[in-house]
Amino acid sequence: MRILIAAVAAVVLAGCENTPISADKADPIPSNRIYAFTQKGDSELVVTRDSGMNQGGLKLKFYIDGTLAAAFGQGEVGRFGLTQGTHILAVSDGSALVESEIELAPGQTIRRRISVSMQGFELSPTSL
Template structure:
């Protein structure tokens, strides 16, 4: 019985984290949840949301220059065409009772750039960071 309880506890703790997923194997965000910056441009932004069961009911919304650009579910990736220059990226959580705070960062795109970002969840907080995935 103790072994079963221990196994269930480990499974529950493992479910409380998300894992990075390669943009090459992540599912594309469906076109119905792509809102802006979908055309090809001189530079490309690739955003991937971690995979995992934890936080699966929470949707993340990516904002580019103050405009909603896409809504992400776990294990999804989206590609955005951006013009060269500075852009403000923001991520917020959409929950049953509204949206969370927005985490923002700035990128400076040059022609031909490929910039990768990762959305991950840690307990009740989340992060939006550069990634090699």
């Protein structure tokens, strides 16, 4: 019986894992959930949220330099026009906040990934 319970728990937890998705395959964030940085800038920031079941219905708020830029659903991508220089990025689920810093050069595109796990969420560099 213990083996059966452990096997079922493993399957359930595996189903909750998120899967990285490339920006090319992710769905664009609907225009009604993109709030700022929509114009073409000196540089571009591409942010993709993983697909998967973990917190799938929860929209994560994404901030650039303290300004709410978008609300991400799972498997979505947002493209933001930014000026060159240093920017602070943040992701929040309403109770926790994760921040990171980027430095953009003119004409540069930087990619970031929002991933969610049972331990929380993170904003990290990605090649996808």
